[in-house]
Amino acid sequence: MRKKIVLLASALALASAARAAPPQANAAEVAARSKIFGAANVDARTAAVNPDRVIVSWLTNASFALAARGHVMLLDTYVTRLETTPGRTPVVIGDLTAMMPEAIMLGHGHFDHADNAAYIAQQTGATIYASPETCDNMAIDAANNVSRGYTTNSHVHCVSLTSRGSLPGTEIVGIDQFWPDLDIKVLKHLHSTNTGVTDPQSVPIAATSGGVCQPTAKGNTFPCNLQDPRDPALFPAGAPLSSVMNIATSRAGAGGPIALMFIITVPSRGDGRRDERHDFRLVWNNTAGDLVDSCALPNNVPGTNPPQPFEPQQDSRGCFPGVTVHGMSVGQNLESIMDRFAPVDVQLGSVVSLGYNQNGERDAFTYIQHLQPKVFVPNHVTAVAAEGSSLEWKVAFFQEAAALGIEQLPEVDWLVDPNDYLRPMVFDPSDARWR
Numbered sequence: 001m002r003k004k005i006v007l008l009a010s011a012l013a014l015a016s017a018a019r020a021a022p023p024q025a026n027a028a029e030v031a032a033r034s035k036i037f038g039a040a041n042v043d044a045r046t047a048a049v050n051p052d053r054v055i056v057s058w059l060t061n062a063s064f065a066l067a068a069r070g071h072v073m074l075l076d077t078y079v080t081r082l083e084t085t086p087g088r089t090p091v092v093i094g095d096l097t098a099m100m101p102e103a104i105m106l107g108h109g110h111f112d113h114a115d116n117a118a119y120i121a122q123q124t125g126a127t128i129y130a131s132p133e134t135c136d137n138m139a140i141d142a143a144n145n146v147s148r149g150y151t152t153n154s155h156v157h158c159v160s161l162t163s164r165g166s167l168p169g170t171e172i173v174g175i176d177q178f179w180p181d182l183d184i185k186v187l188k189h190l191h192s193t194n195t196g197v198t199d200p201q202s203v204p205i206a207a208t209s210g211g212v213c214q215p216t217a218k219g220n221t222f223p224c225n226l227q228d229p230r231d232p233a234l235f236p237a238g239a240p241l242s243s244v245m246n247i248a249t250s251r252a253g254a255g256g257p258i259a260l261m262f263i264i265t266v267p268s269r270g271d272g273r274r275d276e277r278h279d280f281r282l283v284w285n286n287t288a289g290d291l292v293d294s295c296a297l298p299n300n301v302p303g304t305n306p307p308q309p310f311e312p313q314q315d316s317r318g319c320f321p322g323v324t325v326h327g328m329s330v331g332q333n334l335e336s337i338m339d340r341f342a343p344v345d346v347q348l349g350s351v352v353s354l355g356y357n358q359n360g361e362r363d364a365f366t367y368i369q370h371l372q373p374k375v376f377v378p379n380h381v382t383a384v385a386a387e388g389s390s391l392e393w394k395v396a397f398f399q400e401a402a403a404l405g406i407e408q409l410p411e412v413d414w415l416v417d418p419n420d421y422l423r424p425m426v427f428d429p430s431d432a433r434w435r
Helices: 002-020 027-037 094-099 119-124 134-147 328-343 362-371 390-404
Strands: 054-060 061-070 071-075 101-107 125-128 158-162 172-175 181-187 207-209 213-215 260-266 280-285 346-350 375-379 426-427
Touching: 027 054, 027 061, 027 094, 054 280, 054 346, 061 280, 094 119, 101 119, 101 280, 119 125, 119 134, 134 158, 158 280, 172 328, 181 328, 328 362, 346 362, 375 390
Parallel strands: 071 101, 101 125, 125 158, 280 346, 346 375
Antiparallel strands: 054 061, 054 426, 061 071, 172 181, 181 260, 207 213, 260 280
């Protein structure tokens, strides 16, 4: 009888284990996640991504796939030269839907960040997190996708994170979807601009005209926002996805330049309780505004003369003259918020400002100086920045550091397209280097 009881208990245990086993994922999800995060980091049966690692994979421009504590999400959804088959860019829209992201974070609503987002959300059920103004555009995009016959799902769940018309830096809001595995905070900051004051100390990046570098006000033509002339021959263009389906973001409304910063913390305890000495923190900003002059890209109401801005207290140049928050300028208050989260472990930060011909990468360095990342990973190097120009921006980055007198730089993991697409950057949050 004793032996029978043992056998019965074993059988029950096996049956219970079988019931508890995670369901097998479809082959497309396993393939997409393996392609994006690396096969070594993905369970070939369930498509689960290693929960003990934070994995970042560059998709182009400021777009990244992120896996943290096993949760999969997209940071922006734009893909440079999005084609019907993999070409210069190895990602197609089918990869981003097949990977089944749980969430989509949109740094702001311009096409080179928010394109494809509504479609991916409609196909996967992923929640979009954005400003209310960008969520307006997501609703337009979703309706367009249905009317064009790309999907029958008219619904997109877009969560508005900040208050409509709020001043940058006056709100820090949280995302609860991944709590307690992840603590995600979001704040409105400033979009890059060329409307601020020219800084005589900065190293401007030369613009191009007809494939020729144009001298800056300081007379330099290098570094230059110039594509390597061999690039088109090395990577001939394929059929653009837009020839098959138009899932680009609507340009209607005020959502474009309203920019959000995402601060993602992996609590070391795993139960939501915090231990600042051992938590792992990643910051993603897909634009870097003029904190020095409290200026952002203006988004003026069409047809107004003189131009009237959408944003309260912002002038026609996108600046906030005389506006104070907690006794500080808008830019200074944003710097003080970054100081509170510093030092961060990894910053995925924009190095490209629309003011590159005016102030080079100075604005990117302002963010770096206040966030104090241990590892800095550049983004926005395939839109505004010409494809293939990344190494020119790298030269400018180190020249800017020298001009600003910055002696201690973070570890810099520079991204060069197309070499570094889908190169998984794997971070171990328990590593002593982050303490």
